[in-house]
Amino acid sequence: xxxxxxxxxxxxxxxxxxxxxxxxxxxxxxxxxxxxxxxxxxxxxxxxxxxxxxxxxxxxxxxxxxxxxxxxxxxxxxxxxxxxxxxxxxxxxxxxxxxxxxxxxxxxxxxxxxxxxxxxxxxxxxxxxxxxxxxxxxxxxxxxxxxxxxxxxxxxxxxxxxxxxxxxxxxxxxxxxxxxxxxxxxxxxxxxxxxxxxxxxxxxxxxxxxxxxxxxxxxxxxxxxxxxxxxxxxxxxxxxxxxxxxxxxxx
Amino acid sequence: xxxxxxxxxxxxxxxxxxxxxxxxxxxxxxxxxxxxxxxxxxxxxxxxxxxxxxxxxxxxxxxxxxxxxxxxxxxxxxxxxxxxxxxxxxxxxxxxxxxxxxxxxxxxxxxxxxxxxxxxxxxxxxxxxxxxxxxxxxxxxxxxxxxxxxxxxxxxxxxxxxxxxxxxxxxxxxxxxxxxxxxxxxxxxxxxxxxxxxxxxxxxxxxxxxxxxxxxxxxxxxxxxxxxxxxxxxxxxxxxxxxxxxxxxxxxxxxxxxxxxxxxxxxxxxxxx
Numbered sequence: 001x002x003x004x005x006x007x008x009x010x011x012x013x014x015x016x017x018x019x020x021x022x023x024x025x026x027x028x029x030x031x032x033x034x035x036x037x038x039x040x041x042x043x044x045x046x047x048x049x050x051x052x053x054x055x056x057x058x059x060x061x062x063x064x065x066x067x068x069x070x071x072x073x074x075x076x077x078x079x080x081x082x083x084x085x086x087x088x089x090x091x092x093x094x095x096x097x098x099x100x101x102x103x104x105x106x107x108x109x110x111x112x113x114x115x116x117x118x119x120x121x122x123x124x125x126x127x128x129x130x131x132x133x134x135x136x137x138x139x140x141x142x143x144x145x146x147x148x149x150x151x152x153x154x155x156x157x158x159x160x161x162x163x164x165x166x167x168x169x170x171x172x173x174x175x176x177x178x179x180x181x182x183x184x185x186x187x188x189x190x191x192x193x194x195x196x197x198x199x200x201x202x203x204x205x206x207x208x209x210x211x212x213x214x215x216x217x218x219x220x221x222x223x224x225x226x227x228x229x230x231x232x233x234x235x236x237x238x239x240x241x242x243x244x245x246x247x248x249x250x251x
Numbered sequence: 252x253x254x255x256x257x258x259x260x261x262x263x264x265x266x267x268x269x270x271x272x273x274x275x276x277x278x279x280x281x282x283x284x285x286x287x288x289x290x291x292x293x294x295x296x297x298x299x300x301x302x303x304x305x306x307x308x309x310x311x312x313x314x315x316x317x318x319x320x321x322x323x324x325x326x327x328x329x330x331x332x333x334x335x336x337x338x339x340x341x342x343x344x345x346x347x348x349x350x351x352x353x354x355x356x357x358x359x360x361x362x363x364x365x366x367x368x369x370x371x372x373x374x375x376x377x378x379x380x381x382x383x384x385x386x387x388x389x390x391x392x393x394x395x396x397x398x399x400x401x402x403x404x405x406x407x408x409x410x411x412x413x414x415x416x417x418x419x420x421x422x423x424x425x426x427x428x429x430x431x432x433x434x435x436x437x438x439x440x441x442x443x444x445x446x447x448x449x450x451x452x453x454x455x456x457x458x459x460x461x462x463x464x465x466x467x468x469x470x471x472x473x474x475x476x477x478x479x480x481x482x483x484x485x486x487x488x489x490x491x492x493x494x495x496x497x498x499x500x501x502x503x504x505x506x507x508x509x510x511x512x513x514x515x516x517x518x519x520x521x522x523x524x
Contacts (some may be wrong), residue, residue: 071481086335098439126330129322131352132354134374167377179373
């Protein structure tokens with residue numbers, strides 16, 4: 001039950017955490033994904049097996065790392081392996097259940113851009129780039145994207161496909177021989193988007209309490225379809241909020 | 252073998268070289284990067300999976316003409332503004348970029364260390380990286396017929412890494428997150444390792460990587476040489492310094508002042524035996 005007020009970031013984190021099941025293996029991106037995965041491990045999924053791309057396998061940090069390779073990740077890991085090993089033996093070999101990713105830009109087919117805003121050779125904004133994301137998006141059994149909603153971030157077509165989602169629709173992943181299912185949910189501070197089973201276009205399937213579907217459509221850069229049976233996210237419980245706040249220092 | 256840092260850099264790194272200063276968040280050879288800036292090297296092709304603030308500094312100082320990388324940012328903080336300025340405004344000099352994914356870069360080093368001309372991986376499929384980088388191609392498996400990505404071996408002229416310690420013969424020991432350092436050293440023509448300390452014997456540590464002295468050209472003793480990154484067992488990551496860099500890196504004048512101070516420092520860090 002909920003007795004304290006919560007923020008839109010907090011319900012985003014809690015919703016993403018709830019999407020993880022106990023004992024899953026999760027390839028964790030830094031930032032919002034890392035916060036959500038650590039909330040899951042401290043609530044309903046104590047056996048969550050977290051991997052960070054620095055080579056830390058089965059890590060159980062007692063606070064949130066600022067970077068992907070903080071000492072706390074190595075100190076608490078089952079084992080620390082080299083970077084080629086984490087990508088080749090663990091990710092590429094298909095041993096990871098879910099990839100937890102953030103993004104600067106995402107489009108209606110859940111393609112992800114973390115490279116440039118604008119033209120590649122003459123960018124308006126240069127972003128950090130790919131990191132591990134292209135292969136995480138390709139090789140994990142499925143992918144969850146966690147990012148804040150805005151019409152600048154949710155665009156009809158991304159300026160640059162850094163990590164392949166569902167391409168331009170149904171069948172594209174299969175044609176490329178990608179083995180994972182790709183992005184199966186996008187969790188934002190407003191709600192939840194999932195690919196349509198037939199077209200693979202992202203559809204609004206859930207909103208957080210107090211959010212109208214029209215507000216989500218307004219914050220989306222394409223004509224966002226809304227599911228007929230639109231779900232409303234259950235409110236964060238006091239227990240969930242207390243874990244989120246113990247990690248983020250919020251109150 | 253064990254020499255002061257300025258001497259090691261002068262001997263091993265030359266204008267126009269391809270230089271990899273590797274470290275995955277941990278054990279980043281920052282002092283060696285600063286010595287490259289102090290010596291005013293130019294036209295370098297800088298290579299690193301995760302260029303962070305020391306690469307921002309090298310780029311801002313005008314040392315690099317090309318960057319080969321897979322993720323360029325200030326970890327946990329945001330973007331690299333000197334890198335951005337070089338890419339979007341060619342300041343202070345134009346910077347060519349060659350961009351990969353982590354998996355691609357890691358496998359390029361593995362091929363380089365293995366004496367192979369190229370590496371294969373399941374990677375890059377469907378991404379725009381393929382169309383913007385001629386060093387990403389595809390190859391058909393001769394056994395199964397599967398299409399795989401192919402990337403050329405990476406063999407730097409010089410690889411520089413930082414480690415916890417070395418013995419007096421120049422055998423090197425590192426542990427904690429060891430990233431891509433072994434492969435980057437084995438792939439290189441020449442190698443320099445900066446260390447926290449030199450000890451009589453390298454007592455075994457769980458998870459250690461040993462770099463035998465025969466693959467190490469020069470060692471320099473630079474306590475704190477990885478700061479503001481960290482050295483597992485020696486000092487913690489200075490997260491505040493990474494946050495503070497954002498304001499310096501954002502502003503050309505603030506950066507110029509930082510650079511002047513670095514170059515004016517009376518003594519280069521690091522010593523020999």
